[in-house]
Amino acid sequence: MLTLLKGGKIVDPTRKLSRVPGDIYMRDGWIVEGPLPGERIDQEIDITGRIVMAGAIDMHTHIGGGKVNIARNMLPEDHRFDPVHRAGLCRSGCGHAAPSTLTTGYRYAAMGYTAGFEPAMLPVNARQAHLEMGDTPIIDKGAYVMLGSDDFLLRLMREGASQERINDYVGFTIASSQALGLKVVNPGGISDFKFNRRKLDLDEAHSHYNVTARQIVHTLARALHELKVPHPLHIHASNLGVPGNFQTTLDTITGAEGFPIHLTHIQFHSYGTEGDRKFSSEAAKIAEAINNNPHVSADVGQIMFGQTVTCSGDSMTQHRNAGFGSPKKSVVMDIECDAGCGVVPFKYKDKNFVNALQWAVGLEIFLRVQDPWRIFLTTDHPNGAPFTSYPHLIRLLMDKTFRNDALSRIHPDAATLSSLGSIDREYTLDEIAIMTRAAPAKILGLKDCGHLAPGARADVVVYQEDSDPEKMFTAPEYVFKNGTLVAKSGEIVAVTWGDVHVVKPQFDRSIEKPLGEYFERHLTQRLGNFKIADDEIRDITNGGGLRVHACERDGRTV
Amino acid sequence: MATASLTDIACPFCGLACDDISLKMEGERITAGGGACPRAQAAFQKISAPVEGGAQSWIEGKPVDLDQAIARAIELMGASKAPLFAGLATDVLGMRGLLELADRTGAVIDHMNSEGKLRNLRTVQDAGWITTTLSEVRNRADLIVCFGTDVTSRFPRFFERCVWVEEPMFLESSEQRKVIMIGDAPEIAAATSPKGQQPEVISIPLNRLAEAAALMRGLANQSLPAKLKTDLPLEALQSVVDRLKAAHYGVIVWAAADLNWSHADLTVQALTGMIGTLNTTTRCAGMPLGGSDGDFSSDAVMLWQTGYPYRTSLASGTGQYDPVMHSTQRILEDNEADLVLWVAGLNPDRTEPPQTQCPVIALTSAGSPVLPQASIQITVATPSVDASGYFFRADKVVTLPLRKAIQRSNPTVADVAHRILVGLGD
Secondary structure, three states, X not given: OEEEEEEEEEEEHHHOEEEEEEEEEEEOOEEEOOOOOOOOOOEEEEOOOOEEEEOEEEOOOOOOOHHHHHHHHHOHHHHOOOEEOOEOOEOOEEOOOOOOHHHHHHHHHHOOEEEEEEEEEOHHHHHHHHHHHHOOXXXXXXXXXXXXXXXXXXXXXXXXXXXXXXXXXXXXXXXXOOOOEEEEEOOOHHHHHHOOOOOOOOOOEOOOOOOEHHHHHHHHHHHHHHHOOOOOEEEEOOOOOOOOOHHHHHHHHHHOOOOOEEEOOHHHHOEEOOOOOOOEEOHHHHHHHHHHOOOEEEEOOOOOOEEEEEEEOOHHHHHHHHHHOOOOOEEEEEEOOOEEEEEEEEEEOOOOHHHHHHHHHHHHHHHHOXXXXXXXXXXXXXXXXXXXXXXXXXXXXXXXXXXXXXHHHOOHHHHHHOOHHHOOOOOOHHHHHHHHHHHHHHHHOOOOOOOOOOOOEOOEEEEXXXXXXXXXXXXXXXXXXXXXXEEEOOEEOOOOOOOEEEEOOOOOHHHHHHHHHHHHHHXXXXXXXXXXXXXXXXXXXXXXXXXXXXXXXXXXXX | OOEEEEEXXXXXXXXXXXXXXXXXXXXXXXXXXXXXXXXXXXXXXXXXXXXXXXXXXXXXOXXXXXXXXXXXHHHHHHHOOOEEEEEEEOOHHXXXXXXXXXXXXXXXXXXXXXXXXXXXXXXXXXXXXXXXXXXXXXXXXXXXXXXXXXXXXXXXXXXHHHOOOOOOOXXXXXXXXXXXXXXXXXXXXXXXXXOOOOOEEEEOOHHHHHHHHHHHHHHHOOOOOOOOOOXXXXXXXXXXXXXXXXXXXXXXXXXXXXXXXXXXXXXXXXXXXXXXXXXXXXXXEEEEEOOHHHHHHHXXXXXXHHOOOOOEEOOOOOOEEOOOOOOHHHHHHOOOOOEXXXXXXXXXXXXXXXXXXXXXXXXXXXXXXXXXXXXXXXXXXXXXXXXXXXXXXXXXXXXXXXXXXXXXXXOOHHXXXXXXXXXXXX
């Protein structure tokens, strides 16, 4: 089946195409040059004057795994205001802060997103994460598996195991949990919380293992580099939300010693201690550090005002912040000598000084980081806000007047303390395309996503341009997933099942011997049942496939 | 007769889902060994026993072939305006199939264990909690308080696998552990250490346990009136609280199913409130054990697909959660259902459907008796026996793969649901 999208204005930053008039051909799920000699065009859609982009990619969104299900369980009151009825091709579900998986897939697709990546999959909970992602229709999925507070790694580090041995363990964990990348969350802190530690700085030693967060970050960043995993270490740094944590963030950057790193929800890690309330924005310093360190990338984790729920692997931080929850309830878990989690509902308010400043900090970082290839558009769904707020966020970035109007409504002291109002920058459509398509594909190593060149997956979005970017990005006119028209002006017209993206780094399988013994001696499941086979993934994706990306990378950046 | 064996099979017959089971297959007959407890051995044996006469489906108690049973089920489901999907003892894949059918038919969805599970759920929805998982208990707990449960009668290998272990990572020996049981003459044999250290028992009658939990919370957060009068053993409870405060990692274990009195969610809240207070100075966590009869497995799928737990109605075309309105018992007492799809596909000794006037389609595991009250009964494949699947364990974190041990012709729960769905058409 050959489909022609005729006459669109192509925005494809990977090929440096900016509103270039042209045709897109799609055959059997892939973008192709054009018809073969004598080949008939089965379907032609006139999109003259419309903007065409690759499908958007959310590189950090909590869409699967235990903590999201805990959030769903905790918040029937939040679902009740966003019911989704069974209609047409779509099953019933519910939306808002912790939407059902079905609704998640439909809504992402209707918004022009064709892939989303779960950033905090616990190794022991990976099967559940894949089951949930498997029930998320249309979009492609993948996950970064979490290490850094697991006792096996901390034991290896305490024993002074070689980097090669640690690489084997990291490679094993990525492969056996079917992950695309590796995440570290509050390095060592989740584990130390189980030993009654309440705060762990970058250079403080873990109370039991005597290793520091800095060592953990460095070791894991190096492991990924040596395993040639495309996506660098995804770091949720120490001291999330703590005033003055910008210094920790800067130290984390230097601590990686030149190994590529990705700092996640950087907004929550960019706070100073200036002012009467001892809480201030250090967005400028953080942005400067990103600008000056080409091996560092970040996603923002923008907050938006309204009700949401925070789901995090950082049990230490979530326990500390549980008192700020709204409604006031929280779930905190210690998990399987492996990790932890904490779920706390939050209501961010524009008249609350701290929330207002958080909002401004996020936008400042967006606007002060110069390279759109290294800063990513996220709300850390649902932690900063549900992903459905992206069109609004895009407008805040593209429309200075709109942004300054919003700024005038937030807590006045926060507005005064922030330099947001003095920033004139407005994101261009090309820059939005970079940060939501081209750059996430590049940083995740997804060579056939995020662009529209022949050979790419036919994940294509057609927008009616509008002076209001929020309107434009809310309901694109056409969304194609693997060449199938799945959404039309916000309506789902076909339900397909996306693929699972993984990497399979090379490692020495002999690591399974000590691991198998460790599982039998200390844990409560067998190693063989911990590992997730390729066939399992194929079984649970409702017909989606498993896409394995190559582990290859250029030399070290410094 | 062909023989074969499998090792490291996960057992779906209680929430612990022990996965160190070995199975020996002689033809269809399965003998469970390895770590298998007597309950697991009996279940594997019963489900895999050849069926006399070979019947696997019945209409009004009379043997029929599967196609006839499915055809009749389609007729009943097609005529139903208010179906109730109950029981729901199945795994993740079974529940996936059932929910697709429930969405199509506008069913109310409830599980056979909801009443107990709600005691915990209400706590999570009202206040939240701090909990832990099996391997954390195994390696970390220095004080274990079992509240209102002996644990063992519901979770036979809990002490063996999580308490009296050879080498806990963060204790020199598991003998350093202290076990306290608060309850009505709990069975202590399994809670006794290999060297004979018996648990300390604080005897409190069942109907006073709610009070005991409230007292413990009050003692922990020092909110009890100075001149409190009670005939409960306050000093003993104070001593428990003091030792929890002094412990590095105390764990309070309960099984919601055992807290069988009205408003027991308030008892759970008293315990979790105490745990919250204890965590201001030390570490302490709850271990609310559950997961038996697939109650965590099918609930997990409910949550991610609909956003709501059990006791949700899809009748309006979207999920409406109401833990009182949508209980199986209330709906059937008030004659608000016109068809029950009863799913009891795990434990062969727990397949009896609830009393009702309306027709029942029963999907039961092999080894179940023929149910006279069922309009249709279909023997379904059981995961870890003649189907594969996925099972959520007692701590809701670990999801174990269930592997197929033998090949039989029984359809899975998902197969049956799918065939009914297809039969109903658009």
